[in-house]
Amino acid sequence: MAGMLQSEMVREVLEGRVRSIARMMSRAETGKAEARGQMAELYRHTGRAHVVGLTGVPGSGKSTMVQVLAKTYRGSGRKVGIVAIDPSSPFSGGAILGDRVRMSDLTSDPGVFIRSMATRGALGGLARASLDAVDILDAAGFDVVVVETVGVGQDEVDVVQVAQTVVVVSAPGLGDDIQAIKAGILEIADIHVVSKCDRSDANKTLTDLRGMMALGVRAGDPAAWKVPVMGTSAESGEGIEELVATIDSHRAHLDETGAIEARRRRLLEMRILKIAEDIVRSRFVGRRDGEMSGLVDRVMTRDLDPYSAAVDLLSAINRD
């Protein structure tokens, strides 16, 4: 299959063939020139999927939420792609299974595609590869693409905050350290969800979030989206249908107000930026040859400062 024609692979992805989608994602992760050509080809077929970002701190129940959401979407006949950005080994490059394993009852359904991305450590490219996976699923005809990330880490927040609809999941009763992290992602929400609402302390979390949202509402703009705070329980299924309906309403709101164009634009900006960063990183990190290595040598001996070296690095990339 290694010799599969580029256009044949792209055609199979466009037909929604599961094995080709998986293979295309793996190729895209390598960031090689061939993959770039294919991604450029696929890009022309994107733009139909609703890209939903879902984030929450560790322990918020976001992975269970994604699973339940996917089942609900399937119930209404929609195809769902999931790109889960997993914190994982910077050395092994492999994703931790963990949460993903629990999704196994979804994996036999061809209308659901789950991709778990590893944090790629020094090799970088996590954000770029994740956004590639979103494009592949979009081009392959998935109606909804859910990007799930833990709500910490610049790359992770970068990716989720440029989704068309951003859902932030909070759980009742998390510790101090966790709450501090949570504060960093609350502001990017289009929809707030409190999970585990079967628990007795859920009401406090709902009230706190609603209070916070009330503070942030700007008066006098009836066209503005009012960020809802919704209670759910994956256990009982409470609030899940309502959540799907609200995600759909948000998308409808974006379409009606024309705000969808701004969202598409910010996603594309991030996409271009992450590809550019990835090009810089891949031409530099771990290179022991010639010009790149020489740059580091000169900084080591303090013949050059890191800022001047960075400018030289960018020039060197363009001369390549």
Next chain:
Amino acid sequence: MAGMLQSEMVREVLEGRVRSIARMMSRAETGKAEARGQMAELYRHTGRAHVVGLTGVPGSGKSTMVQVLAKTYRGSGRKVGIVAIDPSSPFSGGAILGDRVRMSDLTSDPGVFIRSMATRGALGGLARASLDAVDILDAAGFDVVVVETVGVGQDEVDVVQVAQTVVVVSAPGLGDDIQAIKAGILEIADIHVVSKCDRSDANKTLTDLRGMMALGVRAGDPAAWKVPVMGTSAESGEGIEELVATIDSHRAHLDETGAIEARRRRLLEMRILKIAEDIVRSRFVGRRDGEMSGLVDRVMTRDLDPYSAAVDLLSAINRD
């Protein structure tokens, strides 16, 4: 003070003046040309500090560990700089206090400097600014610079893993989601610390980690550093002196084997890379003018694909 001469500010930083150090860090965060010049000047005076990376998942007790470590260093007369990378609002740009407040008993000591870095969201530059802060503290004569990050997020892991000595803090009895994250940083440790060893379930965590480390030991290399697994309790002070001694041993080991040069090199590589990424990001994100904006327009209309746009972006930066 805004009109302070560049060289005067640099001189004051080199003299270790607290207000100038703080001001220099704020200037460096802006990434403006003037700050770059000053950073380049300061860089010539770096290279003496021992850069210690300290990471752990939320709830691991790493912030308390940093505090206790700092006090112990002070007890032996060493000056300690702390760069804490806080997950925080991508919009406000301000750091959450939280943990930092608890450090207040250290803040009146001029031999301790604590800088809390905000996650900078779409503006980027977190890793670059954090590494700038390390250089500033190094140049200002701090003997040890501790970089504290939560162990998730590519930028955060990038920064901590290039420290000369990497300490990974684990706490007994954390949940599943947290454990999955932890797996991603275990492999970067030069020293493992189990916190909260006054707790009854600490022994299991110590045993698990020691088992994992035993699996990873390569036979036949007596010169290799054997990663220790140490128990500590911030409450009782147990193991803290030993931890400081072990961090010193690791540094001595790096010096004796010459491995310190490779560590310095990988820190510099990351530093140059993050500056280059920051240049790319700052010339592109949110720019509504001319060439950059036109690039996004063409990708929006699918006249151009994101990969070609990224290459064009890098060329445009060099023509600037």
